[in-house]
Amino acid sequence: MTGALETMGLGKQYGDLWALRDCTLTVPSGRVAALVGPNGAGKSTLLQLASGLNYPSAGVVRVFGLSPRQDPGLVLPRIGFLSQDRPLYRGFTVAEMLTMGKKLNPRWDDALARRRLQHLGIPLKRKAGKLSGGQQSQLALVMALAKRPEFLLLDEPVATFDPLARREFLSMLLEATVEDGLTVLLSSHIINDLERMCDYIIILSAARLTLVGDISEVLDRHKLLISVRRDTDGLEHLHNVVQVTHTERQTTVLARTNGHIWDPSWEVHDVSLEDIVLAYLGQPQRDVPTVTMDRADEEVLR
Amino acid sequence: MITFRLDTRSGLAPYLQLVQQVKHALRLGMLEVGDQLPTIKQIVAELAINPNTVLKAYRELEHEGLIESRPGQGTFVLKTLAGASLQSQAGLRRSLLLWLQEAQQAGLEEESIQALFLDTLRESLRRGVA
Structure with missing residues (x-):
């Protein structure tokens, strides 16, 4: 199509x-x-x-x-x-x-x-x-x-x-x-x-595209991860890190996940669309992610 | 016919809110077998909501065997969730009312009553009582 x-x-x-x-x-x-x-x-x-x-x-x-x-x-x-x-x-x-x-x-x-x-x-x-x-x-x-x-x-x-x-x-x-x-x-x-x-x-x-995709897919894929202060290297290996905030004690990551977060030391939360949009507005990206929908319900409504 | 509403701050995906509202109406007997549900166009116009959201909700309910869409006619209820429990609901509602009165007399406010009820419900589900 x-x-x-x-x-x-x-x-x-x-x-x-x-x-x-x-x-x-x-x-x-x-x-x-x-x-x-x-x-x-x-x-x-x-x-x-x-x-x-x-x-x-x-x-x-x-x-x-x-x-x-x-x-x-x-x-x-x-x-x-x-x-x-x-x-x-x-x-x-x-x-x-x-x-x-x-x-x-x-x-x-x-x-x-x-x-x-x-x-x-x-x-x-x-x-x-x-x-x-x-x-x-x-x-x-x-x-x-x-x-x-x-x-x-x-x-x-x-x-x-x-x-x-x-x-x-x-x-x-x-x-x-x-x-x-x-x-x-x-x-x-x-x-x-x-x-x-x-x-x-x-x-x-x-002037740059930062994200394109199906909204429910975008919501499913993005998670807020919270942990005691740490580096995010292991995470970046598997998932796309959109935004990282460190405080003295805590690390908060907004990630576009590519599957389940298995590391139990991350506390995983859902994120609202508004928070996702705000995170992307702050970050022009080099490779523009396209969150595609590959489900069967992609059909035109008549 | 039931009317839908949407709570944008509930945190629950809009399509799931529609699914829950239909199930709720089925449980309480507000919708019965053979009843027609609003068309996608009606819901879209009323709630200013994305049509694919309604489609997704109806498809989910159809998948669960609760409703059926008949081409050219509309969407109809196939199965109710009230069943035998509907008859006992009146009695249960009466005893709940008595309990609520007692709670109010004891000085509990709405939020405290809700918290107590939900907490007890979870506790009893955990023990396998309910």
């Missing part, structure tokens, strides 16, 4: 500065993938390269096996992109936005758009610029979904939402993944809710 998104050695340079470097990853179809990292880590750059809004300085990007820059006619109808700044024409009414969507997109589903807007209580006659911030974002998502994309990219979609708008927006998005088998890649710097929404994670730090 080809992934919805595949990159190999992908990089983007602005002058002397690399906004993204040596990025090799796959987002399998049917996933809801989270792209996390601090501001300036390269999240928006990766999304722009994937949606063909920008061209790479190095490496390759493929969407459904095709280049978004070289085959825009084949790629663009199949993807949706929602940028940070709610891409709406503020002077247009909601109904006029729909007409525009219909005229510009061959696969436009007008009935779907109207049904969703009605459900959200967004009036068709109101000017887009007069809607509340939450409603503007919802309208933008309705527009993106009515395009019937197979792959939807969202740049910080919920950063400015109040909790209710955030929940409604995510419900609509996730419902669409069930209805249409949509693949989603969304960037976020809010990490506390990711485990609930997403099943795949990509961590960027300082």
